Amino acid sequence: MKILNRLILFLSCTLILTGCAAMFVPETKDPYKKLAWAKELVNNQDRPLPAERLIREAITIFETENNPVGIADAYTEYAEFFKYPGSPKWEPLYRRDGFLDKTATYDNRYEKTMEYYGKAKEIYLKNNRHDRLTDVSLNIGTMLHFLKKDELACQAFSDSLENYHSYTAENPNSKAEIPQGFSSYDDFIGNRKKVSNCK
Missing domain, CATH: 1.20.58 (Methane Monooxygenase Hydroxylase; Chain G, domain 1)
Structure with missing residues (x-):
């Protein structure tokens, strides 16, 4: 019974933390507003989890709109996201769960920064x-x-x-x-x- 209670408590805490990660993030369909909110969440609120989601949503919208410069702008924001060290509390979580970009790890995040800057630069050059x-x-x-x-x-x-x-x-x-x-x-x-x- 104790094991079951602990499991329920763990699942409840997980759901609460997941919900809190997205709390107070305005809903918008404007991809540039999503990028602006992502920047705010990373730079001023130490909330990288919803920030990464917003960046990826912006990329999807720009791709649907066939907006290459928008995609590059989102890649630039993604590069900034991976560059951000965050507070120490995020390291264990990212080491355990990783990022939404499954090619990224906590240890290679600076490489991902350079990768996304490079992808953005290539698009800007073409345009x-x-x-x-x-x-x-x-x-x-x-x-x-x-x-x-x-x-x-x-x-x-x-x-x-x-x-x-x-x-x-x-x-x-x-x-x-x-x-x-x-x-x-x-x-x-x-x-x-x-x-x-x-x-």
């Missing part, structure tokens, strides 16, 4: 999205620096700057967002290269 390429190349460079692959990081930073100049040449009236503390994007990338010991 000449220099704005998105500026960002994703910067993110790739930052991640490569984190992984102590500075030579590759330097090339990614150069790619980011090149795409930035292409975008501003095509859109001379657009106002670029320059990271705070820097006078220009060139200045910012110069700093990133200096940190990565680029030649």
